Amino acid sequence: MNGPAPTRRQRLRSRITAVVGLVLVWNLLWGAFTWLNTISGALVAVALLVVFPLPAVTFGGRIRPLGAVRFFARFFADLVVASFQVAFLAFRPGEPKSAIVAVRLRVTTDLNMTLVAEAVSLVPGSLIAEADQQTGTLYIHMLGVRDAEHLEHLRAEVLRLEARLIRAVGSDAELRAVNAPREEPAT
Template identity: 50%
Template sequence: MTEAGAAPGPPTPPRGRFGRWRDQALALGWLVVVWILLWGDVNVGNLIGGLLVGSAVLLFFPLPAVSFGGRLRPGALLAFACRFVVELVSASLHVARIAVQPGYRPRGAIIAVTLRVPTDLNLALTAEAVSLVPGTLIIEVDRDTSTLYLHVLDTHAPADLALSRERTLDVERRIVRAVGSAAELRRVEPDPAEKGNSQ
C-alpha cells in the first residue's frame, strides 16, 4: 500500500536467471579488461589469466549486485577506446617530461567531481578509466553522492582545476555514450537549446 497522495512508482521488473548471468558476464569482462590493461600487453596468456583471476574474484569475493540497464553501442565504445589510448599516451609523455625536467617541482591538488549518472556501474567505470591515466589518482569515492575525489598533478591555476573536472566529466560522458541507457545519455548530453546558443 502507498501513502495517501503519493503516486506509486513504476513496478521494478524481477531480475531472472538470465539477468544475473548477464551481469556476471559483464563484470567478468570488465575485470579481464582491467587485468590486461594492468599488464600492458594483449596476448592469450594474459587473456586466460584475466579470466581465471576475474572468475576467482567473482566466486570468492562476490561483488554487490550491479544491474546493467544500458545498451552497448559498438561505435561509441570504439570511439571511447581510441580517445582513451590518445589520452593515455599524451598523459604519459607529460608525466615523463615533468620527471626529467631539471629543477621543476610540479604542484598537485585534490578536487571533487560529482558525476551526473548516480549508478554504481558508472561510478566504477569512470573511476577506473580516470585512474588509469597517468597524472590522475582516485583517492576516495563517495558512493552516496556519486563523487570522485582525485589527486591531479601539475596544477598552477584555478583554470587547471576546472579543466581536470571537465576532463573527468567528459570521460563519464563517453562511457555513458558507449554503454548507458537512453535516460542516462540525456543526463550527460548538453541540452539542445544550450548547445544552439553556444554556437
Template identity: 50%
Template sequence: MSLHPRRRAVAVQWPTMLWLTIVWVLLWGDLRLGNVLAGLAIAFAVTVLLPLPAVASGGRLRPFGLIRLVAHFARDLVVASVQVGVQAFRPGPPVSAVIGVRLRSSSDLYLTLTAELCSLVPGSIVVEAHRLTRTLYLHVLDVDTAGGIEAARQSVLDQEERVLRAIASDAQLAAAGLGPVPAANRKRGVTT
C-alpha cells in the same frame, strides 16, 4: 524442467570459471593435472560461494560513441604519458592537487567506468569515490600542465560524458542532463 537457481548460476558462469582456472595455472606456471584441478576447485568456490551481485546497466551500446570513447582515451594516454615523462625531468616539484568532481550520473556502473578510465591515464588517480554523493576525488600530478583545477574537473566530466554517450540509454542520458546530440552538431563534432 528448469534448473535450480544455484545450479543455473554455475552453468552460466562456466566461462568465468574457465578464465579463473587459466589465470591460476599461469600464475603458478605449472600445467600439471593437480594444478589445473586445484584451479578449477578455487574457480568453482569463488564463483559459487562468493558470487558478485548482478550489475544492471539498462543502457545500450552506441558504436560511434564507443569508438569516440576509445579513440579519445588512447589520445589521453599518449598525451599524458608524454607530460608525465617531461615532468620527470623538469626541475622542482610539480603543483599537484586533490580535486573533487561531482558526476552527473547516479549509476554505479558509470561511476566505476569513469573512475577507472581517469585512473588509467598517467598523472591522475582516483583516491576516493563517494557513491551516495556521486563524487570522485582525484589526485592530479601537475595541475599547471592539466590547465588548472577547473580544466582538470572538466576533463573528468568530459570523460563521464563520453562513457555515457557510448553505453547509456536515452533515459539515462536525459537523467544526467545530456540529451541526444542534435544532428547539426553531430556533423561538426560538437556535443551538448
C-alpha cells in the same frame, strides 16, 4: 539510484560471466591454456564466488559501436599525451604541483562510477583518492596542476570522459543526463 533488483536469470548470467572471466585470468597467470588450468581455474573461481559473492550489478545500457570507438580512440590519445606530460614533469626541475579535485558525476550508478574511476586511474598523472557513492562524487588526485583555472579544466575533462563513456555504453536515460545542462551545486 540503482535500478530494480536483478532477476534470477540476470544473476546467473552475471555469475557465469564472472567465472569465465576468472578462469581466463587464471589461465593467463599460469601462462598456458590447458585442460588442467581451465578445470582448476573453474574450481577456484566457483570457490571465490561462494566465499566472496559479488554484488549485483545491472547493466541497463546498450553498447553503441561508434560511441565505443570514439571513447577508446580518445582514451588512447589521452594515455599517450598524459604519459609525455608526466615524463616532462619528472625531468623538470622543482616539485610538480598536485591537487585533489572533487568531480560530481551526472550518472551515479555503481557501474558508471566504477568505469569512470578506472578510466581516470589508468591515465598517468591521475588517481582516484576516494569515491562517494552517496553523492556520486569522485575525488581525484591530479598531478601537474598549474592554477585554479587549470583545475576547472581538469574537472571538465573528467565530465567529458564520463559523457564519452555513456555515449559508448549508457542507457537512453543516462544519455539524457549527460547531455542536460549542468547545474552547479550551491556552496
